[in-house]
Structure formats: structure tokens, C-alpha cells
Amino acid sequence: MMRSADDDEQLVARSQSGDRAAFDELAARHSTRLRRVLFRITQDCDAAYDAVQEALLRAWKNIGRFEGRSQFSTWLTRIGINEAYRGLRRPGEETLELTDQVGERIPSWGAQPDEIAESHEFLAAIEHALTELPLDYRSAVVLRDVEGLSTAEAAGVLGIGERALKSRVHRGRLALRSKLDGYFTGGYR
Amino acid sequence: MTSKFNPMRRHHEHCRHVRAQMSDYLDGELDPTTTGTVDRHTRFCPNCRRMLANLTRTVAGLGALRSLDERDDDAET
Numbered sequence: 001m002m003r004s005a006d007d008d009e010q011l012v013a014r015s016q017s018g019d020r021a022a023f024d025e026l027a028a029r030h031s032t033r034l035r036r037v038l039f040r041i042t043q044d045c046d047a048a049y050d051a052v053q054e055a056l057l058r059a060w061k062n063i064g065r066f067e068g069r070s071q072f073s074t075w076l077t078r079i080g081i082n083e084a085y086r087g088l089r090r091p092g093e094e095t096l097e098l099t100d101q102v103g104e105r106i107p108s109w110g111a112q113p114d115e116i117a118e119s120h121e122f123l124a125a126i127e128h129a130l131t132e133l134p135l136d137y138r139s140a141v142v143l144r145d146v147e148g149l150s151t152a153e154a155a156g157v158l159g160i161g162e163r164a165l166k167s168r169v170h171r172g173r174l175a176l177r178s179k180l181d182g183y184f185t186g187g188y189r
Numbered sequence: 190m191t192s193k194f195n196p197m198r199r200h201h202e203h204c205r206h207v208r209a210q211m212s213d214y215l216d217g218e219l220d221p222t223t224t225g226t227v228d229r230h231t232r233f234c235p236n237c238r239r240m241l242a243n244l245t246r247t248v249a250g251l252g253a254l255r256s257l258d259e260r261d262d263d264a265e266t
Contacts (some may be wrong), residue, residue: 036205067196102204103197106239109246119259121255126250145251146258170212178246 008072015063023063027056029074033147037077038084040142043131047087055080070156074149078157081139088135096134096171101178107145109184122183129179133172140168203230204237211244 008029014022031052038048059078061068066075130138141152144165155165201215209228213219231238 033258100205101240102201102208105206106236106243108239109243122250123254126247128252145248146254148252148255151218159243166212170209173212173244173247174208176251177243180243180247 009068011089012063012068012072012079013065015060020060023060027059028073030076031056033073034077034080037142037147040130040146041081041135041139042084042088042091044087049082051084053079053082058083072154074153074157075145077147078159080158081157096137096175098171098174098178107181107185109180125180125183126176129176132179133175137168137175138166139170141172144169145173190217200234202209204234207234208240211241214241215245215248 008026011022015026019186034055035048038051039045042048042051055076059076062079066072072083085094130141133141139158140154143149143157145153149157151162151165151169154169155162158165161166196208207227210219210227213254214224219227231241
């Protein structure tokens with residue numbers, strides 16, 4: 001099945017003319033990925049499911065206002081994250097404390113980076129480390145590094161400036177790197 | 190008499206500056222001059238070199254989560 005942005009554009013145009021079947025096709029294409037993103041951010045399966053349902057409802061009601069300045073999937077993700085945030089604490093309340101580590105010995109993670117990146121144990125360790133990041137940083141890292149959105153797209157989804165997005169991603173990555181030191185030095189490889 | 194010049198402090202300030210650039214470096218969003226600064230510093234500073242290597246693997250691992258998800262999605266459809 002083809003799932004290009006061009007196809008989405010056609011489905012969006014039909015949806016904007018009131019074609020419910022076209023919108024259902026868009027929902028079918030994007031809801032699995034959206035649920036996965038929202039689960040990674042909320043760490044709550046039920047909350048993610050509910051946020052997806054609400055997001056699809058709002059997207060259908062407001063499809064006429066979608067101007068196509070971003071991809072449909074990006075627009076839907078923004079709606080979904082807003083819905084997911086409703087059930088959580090207000091964004092911006094949690095800060096990420098990072099120690100400088102300058103002058104400290106940074107441990108080596110060893111060789112064979114490709115094997116490590118593909119290792120299920122390592123990926124499980126990253127998943128776990130992600131859950132420990134404060135919400136704002138987790139959201140930024142998930143959108144930018146896991147979902148592969150550009151800086152501009154991820155900033156747009158979160159409704160923040162690119163500079164703020166970059167700062168959150170950088171600090172989130174540093175915190176993850178620090179947490180993952182335990183994976184390599186804790187002796188459970 | 191003590192000298193005001195402290196090479197270790199200066200080195201640590203350089204480490205701080207370089208580490209602050211590492212995400213932009215990995216994303217290819219630095220200008221050539223700053224890229225060269227990061228390259229030169231990490232060549233000679235083992236801790237910053239390890240920091241950059243570990244950060245590279247962290248970002249690669251996050252990207253690998255997406256690949257894993259996509260494989261799962263394909264398996265479902």
C-alpha cells in the first residue's frame with residue numbers, strides 16, 4: 001500500500017469536502033504511529049489510547065482549518081500531544097538537573113557501535129532511560145530522535161521555538177547518555 | 190608568585206563550550222569553523238571524545254527504536 005504525503009494530500013482534500021471514508025483512511029494510516037508516540041510520551045497505555053481517539057475526533061471536526069503548511073501527520077501529532085498533555089501535569093513544571101561532568105572521566109562504551117545500536121538489550125535500556133526523562137525533554141527527544149521529525153517540525157508540534165526545542169533535545173540526549181553509562185558499566189551486558 | 194593563567198581551567202572551559210555544541214554537531218547544524226573546533230578538541234581530549242562517541246550511539250539507538258517500531262508495524266499489517 002502506498003502511503004506517501006501526496007496520497008495524504010488527496011485524502012485531506014476529500015476529507016475537507018466532507019468525505020468521511022477518506023478521513024477514516026487517514027486515521028487508519030496514522031493512528032498506530034500516533035498511539036506509539038503518545039505512549040512513549042505519557043508512559044500510559046490508556047491515556048495514549050484516549051488521546052488518540054480525542055485527537056482523531058478533533059482533527060475531523062477541524063479538518064477544514066488544516067491549511068497544509070505541515071504534513072497531515074505532523075498536524076495530527078500536535079493535536080494528539082495537546083490532548084495527552086491535558087491529562088498530565090502542565091508542561092514546563094519539571095526541570096532537568098544535569099551535572100556538568102567536565103573534568104570527570106567519561107566511561108568508554110566499547111567498540112562495535114552498529115551491533116550495540118541494534119542490540120535489543122541496548123534498545124530496552126534506552127526505552128527505560130527515556131521513561132525517566134522529564135516530560136518536556138522526553139517529548140522533544142521522542143519527536144526529534146525517535147520519530148525523526150526535523151527541528152522545525154518537532155518545534156511546531158510542541159508549540160515552542162526552534163531554539164527551545166534544540167535546547168531540550170540536547171539536554172535530553174545528555175541525560176540519556178549519562179543514564180546509559182550504567183548499562184555499560186553496571187555489568188549487566 | 191602565582192600565575193593567573195590556569196591551563197586546566199582553560200581546558201575545562203573549552204570542554205564546556207564543545208559539549209554544548211555536540212547535538213548541533215551530530216545534527217550537522219554547525220558552521221564549518223565551529224565544526225572544526227569540535228573536531229580538533231575531541232581529537233585531543235579523551236573525555237570529550239568519549240562523550241561524543243557515547244552521544245552518537247545514544248542518538249543512533251533512539252533512531253533504531255523507530256526502525257524497530259516500523260518493523261512491528263509492517264508485521265501487523
